[in-house]
Amino acid sequence: xxxxxxxxxxxxGRMVLNEIEAPKIARTAQPGQFVMLRANELGERxxxxxxxxxxxxxxxxxxxxxxxWSTALFKTLQVGDSYQNVVGPLGRPTExxxxxxxxxxxxxxxxxxxxxxARKLKSRGSRVISIIGARNEELIILRRExxxxxxxxxxxxxxxxxxxxxxxxxxxxxxxxxxxxDVVVAIGPVPMMKRVSEITKPLGIKTIVSLNPIxxxxxxxxxxxxxxxxxxxxxxxxxxxxxDGHKVNFDLLMERLQSFQEEEVQALExxxx
Ligand code: FES
Numbered sequence: 205x206x207x208x209x210x211x212x213x214x215x216x217g218r219m220v221l222n223e224i225e226a227p228k229i230a231r232t233a234q235p236g237q238f239v240m241l242r243a244n245e246l247g248e249r250x251x252x253x254x255x256x257x258x259x260x261x262x263x264x265x266x267x268x269x270x271x272x273w274s275t276a277l278f279k280t281l282q283v284g285d286s287y288q289n290v291v292g293p294l295g296r297p298t299e300x301x302x303x304x305x306x307x308x309x310x311x312x313x314x315x316x317x318x319x320x321x322a323r324k325l326k327s328r329g330s331r332v333i334s335i336i337g338a339r340n341e342e343l344i345i346l347r348r349e350x351x352x353x354x355x356x357x358x359x360x361x362x363x364x365x366x367x368x369x370x371x372x373x374x375x376x377x378x379x380x381x382x383x384x385x386d387v388v389v390a391i392g393p394v395p396m397m398k399r400v401s402e403i404t405k406p407l408g409i410k411t412i413v414s415l416n417p418i419x420x421x422x423x424x425x426x427x428x429x430x431x432x433x434x435x436x437x438x439x440x441x442x443x444x445x446x447x448d449g450h451k452v453n454f455d456l457l458m459e460r461l462q463s464f465q466e467e468e469v470q471a472l473e474x475x476x477x
Contacts, residue, residue, distance in 0.1 A: 233264060
């Protein structure tokens with residue numbers, strides 16, 4: 205069983221960190237990969253990108269926001285409780301050669317996915333400039349961790365309660381006025397990743413985004429995670445979740461993500477989690 209050994213509520217309880225016993229996954233997981241979790245036999249399988257892995261003690265860490273019935277069920281689990289299943293690691297690891305300068309842009313829970321990538325870049329000798337943001341200060345996560353893996357960290361909120369009242373994309377444009385990075389990695393809400401890609405495309409800067417489509421099996425069998433990249437249908441679970449941001453059809457992804465919102469609200473009401 206996959207027991208929870210550490211649980212922290214973040215962002216005023218809107219996000220939850222779970223460190224989970226999963227020794228086999230912890231031994232092989234790499235930045236960019238994800239797991240599929242199920243809370244109990246009634247729960248759905250939910251994809252979560254691995255935020256951290258500790259092969260020595262055999263644990264992986266995930267951070268999630270409560271966005272529907274399944275994640276509301278995850279939030280009820282406490283230290284000592286177990287997930288019914290944790291399957292992984294799934295997806296392709298981040299393909300990241302050592303580069304001179306990388307700009308890592310993260311929004312909301314996307315920072316949890318960005319952190320291991322920034323750490324990997326830093327460990328390979330890259331100069332890492334990170335920009336993280338959220339709606340307000342309470343929703344900024346992993347700030348200290350991002351500081352440790354970044355040569356420069358810029359933090360902003362939409363409401364200006366800390367440092368800068370700006371969007372991460374505003375800060376990105378400021379940094380691009382003085383830097384010519386080899387790569388930009390952007391992970392967060394789809395509109396944010398879309399805007400980052402629009403900014404970097406005319407500048408010819410390689411841009412990697414991590415997509416979060418609806419996933420059911422996570423193994424390439426159901427087709428639910430299809431995304432359009434460079435005019436081709438691709439399966440995010442086996443061919444992603446990271447893709448070239450300049451080639452992703454973000455509008456189609458947003459449309460597909462919105463298609464089950466009503467059912468999510470109904471499920472939350474029906475189960476009363
Ligand atoms: Fe089923 Fe990707 S989640 S094909």
